[in-house]
Amino acid sequence: MTPFTVLGANGFIGRALVAHLRHCGRAVHAVTRATLAEFLAARRPAGHVIDCIGLNAGFRTNKLATADAHVGLVARFLGGLDLQSFLFLSSTRVYARTEPAREDVALEVQPASASDLYNITKLAGEALCLSDPRLAVRVARLSNVYGPGMGTGSFLGQVLAEGAAQGAVTLRQSLLSAKDYIAIADVTPALLGIAERGGARLYNVASGANTSHDAIAGVLTRRLGWPVRVADNAASIRFPRIDVARLSVEFGAPPSAVLEDLPALAAILRQEAAC
Template sequence: MGRQATIVGAPGFVGQRLHARLRTEGWDLYAPAKGDPELLGRDLGVVFYCAGLTADYDRRPFDTVAAHASLVSEIARQGRFERLIYLSSTRLYDGQLRAEVGEDEPLLFDPRDPRRVYDLSKALGENITVARTGGRGAVARLANVYDWADGAPGFLSEWLIRARRERSLRLESSPHIRRDYIHLDDVVEALVAMASGEPAGIVNLASGELVSNAEIAGVFRAAGWEIAFAGEAEPPPPPNARIDKLRRLGVHPRPVRDVVRAYLEGLAP
């Protein structure tokens, strides 16, 4: 029997791919359903806490707090795990008034802003993980994760999925918006690396580069697609997340332009 792992949120976007990867490597996996009464009464091995809300967090603030902080608090309190790896988000950097940020810098939040329930609840989950687990906790702050499997969430994922059936795309966004994108397989690679070695504290799972929609559209156009955008908004870019810690784990995320280019080459007739 292989190493033991528990994936909380296994049916989700990251959880599914992580489960598939660990299964092929021979891990002994436990993927509890929501509300599984056995979760807090058994040895869990390495816990990958992948549960959370994203798109509808503002509409469901109390569910957001429960998903991001309440359950992980119970897991930390019962303590029957080898390691706890909590999935958070580089969205927590959005309040930083800096061009570039690292994992060890304090975060800034305005608690009067109702939309900050996502950031504040994730920050609480992070605090429990790194400060209340006796040195057994680590946090993975994910940037914008993308893939092209059916149902993959997020703007770029939907763009790539549409490209399989459409050669002319009009996108409800602006060419000027910049984001840090990391492919789902690189995220899984990083999570497996975090489960190996010593706990690494907080680690940015990002590419380390902000890329505009216009730059990605250029890759599409070079491959033969027609791309148009519905808007021209030019919001300030988010802080760029440094990835020195990630590289020290031996993980080197692929640039989004290279991944998209290879994907489109595979779609070409």
Template sequence: MSRYTVIGAGGFIGARLVAALRGRGEEVYAPARGDPELFGRELGRVFYCAGLTGDFMVRPFDTVEAHVGLLSHVLRDAKFERLIYLSSTRLYDSLGERGGREDDVLEFDVAAPRNVYDLSKALGENLCLARSGGRAAVARLSNVFDWTDDAGGFLSDLLKRARREKAISLASSPRAGRDYIHADDVIAGLLAMDARAAQGVVNIARGVAISNAEIAEVFAAHGWSLELTGGEAPPHGPTCDVARLAALGVTARDVRQVLGAALSHPQYFTG
């Protein structure tokens, strides 16, 4: 049995990691925010899941503290064996369709307010890769979804709405698309990174962008009406290279199959 620490264990991914690790009999320390024991005990293998997503624009200083401040303290002062830092494939967005590989040189407009997220994640990555003595790796997560109450984002919100409504109208473009990955596949990828002692950066993604129109087709095939009333949209962002993830033995499932399985469950629609 190994010793694990999950920082950010109360979050969407952190809570699932804790459950998965404890489910296989591991010892897991899930410190609360500000827990003084974090720097006084052996942490073992650390998953650093702390961070802000949807509210980073209104909480920029908390975002930097979560992505960089606490992390720097852990890397410098904590006793740990290995650390996996959860970052985001959002860092590729400024590269457009030419981005998506882990070794891409990233580009940021330092004056853009929304880039507080990207820049802080990038700095967190730099500290892990350059200042950890080779003990840290980076997982860049794509657009994670689920239909549980704690899930957020476009597809997650749509799936939760579909529990109550059979006819849904969204002011979104049919052409817009994203590289979605289900939360269970994210956990599989993170555990594989740990088991195989992955180095550097690994994209945790499906590697295929699915458009809103394709999502609407899946809903229609299972009895829902999904009307997309948005206008034209730019092409989807970078498509992630997933060769490194595949080399770890993990291939994320096709989002359309995951959606179909959920929507076809007899108890999915509660009305």
């Protein structure tokens, strides 16, 4: 059975992929940023490669590192690895200015907008992959992935960490804001399926349903007892509904269960804080 190589194995998604593969009895080579240079120099057969190396929350202050992670390294991987397949993890954030959020639509970006740097570099990495003649080079656009160990770099991670630590939450985005959330437990099998046998080159990996901040605040208050206030001048961040028809046909669409999962995630954070 062909082994896997996970690039960025110390990150949230990378760690989950490595754990899932090992649980399934699959051979996996976990490559971190610290071991990346050694891995590239060895030129060993890489099998199915999943590229989880990317910058999220820090992209505004680490612009060159963001471009290198999303474009420069992808070019090196495609040009230098002995691989059977390659899966680049992009983001559904590229649909921020576009609707419908479907894989085949033309996308709009604003190079002069600092917030678009992330999207532009992700799309450049996608272009490198999708222009590669090898059909097994693919792209997965991930929505907001949540689960144990997600850290505080995302909206949901920050909110849960703040609530667990303080017993109250201040939202810096309005209650009208809404996003698509997908559990890490649903992401890992979907990514492995795409890497090994995906029939398309590009997939949205999402739940296909948006959850409002208002609904999340309701769970935090009713189920967890955390008072929720909204900061003055909080902006509304609303993304289009992500189309998951392509994913559904081949692998089944993951459910939208973030509201049901919030209490368990909060309990994990409280337990970690107590240790």
